[in-house]
Amino acid sequence: MTRKRPLHRAADRLHRGSRLVTARLLQWAVRWCRRGHRGDLTGWRAWLGPALRSATLGAGLAALAWLVHRRPALMWILTGAWALTAWWSGRPPKTPPDDAEDTPDEHxxxxxxxxxxxxxxxxxxxxxxxxxxxxxxxxxxxxxxxxxxxxxxxxxxxxxxxxxxxxxxxxxxxxxxxxxxxxxxxxxxxxxxxxxxxxxxx
Structure with a gap:
């Protein structure tokens, strides 16, 4: 098997980390919106909280896009922060020691x-x-x-x-x-x- 070059390994780590960060952000957003649901209400009133929270997230993203459009230099900060987060999240998982061979009684x-x-x-x-x-x-x-x-x-x-x-x-x-x-x-x-x-x- 061909050993990957350092740049390839770094790219794989950034890609893996970006996917993980994206998934975590989406899961957080979904959970935060769902927490606005009112179990003591019925009909559209019960879902008014999640709808308002979804609108808040959308407005926040729109405001961020407008700010970056007005101040393009902010993209460097956002890109750097994302890259650092993805790099940290994409680190290879620690492999626990396999003690199965040392303990024959364990299945x-x-x-x-x-x-x-x-x-x-x-x-x-x-x-x-x-x-x-x-x-x-x-x-x-x-x-x-x-x-x-x-x-x-x-x-x-x-x-x-x-x-x-x-x-x-x-x-x-x-x-x-x-x-x-x-x-x-x-x-x-x-x-x-x-x-x-x-x-x-x-």
Missing amino acids: PADTELERWKTLLLHLTEDRPGVHLRTVLQHLQPHPDWTGRTVPDLRAHLEALGVPTDPRVKVGGTPTRGVTRAALLTLSPEREETPSPPQRLPA
Whole structure:
């Protein structure tokens, strides 16, 4: 395999970091807007808060664009700040030491299942579940998952024994995902023919 040149590695890190920063900003914006929803109201009044917050974000972006148009030098500051943030976010994940060979009583498939269970529970946060597309978005900055698809992720999880549900409702949109209840009932029982383990991304 050809070793990447330093410039190529730097470009890959900036690209990976930019994607991660963009995903985090979008997730923050969606969560902030959703927090404006009023559960004690019904109809359009309940969604007035998210609509106002969305309008506030749009006005803020428009104001920033107008300011940059009037003061083009600000683009250098914004570009530099973005590059530094992307560089920091795109750093290679730390690979934990693999002690499976040193501890013969530990089952690799069980260890992988526990790592996935921990990751999925973390991504559900305080919600009843997590969509597979959200999990994939979290994984794609990792080299092992770059270019992979939701069906790939679904197949990998189900091979480990993690059940997926076609109608996990998070944020009002039901789609394929994993429920918190299903994760909490998982037990690390070793299967007779476990799938080849892949290291869980950090």
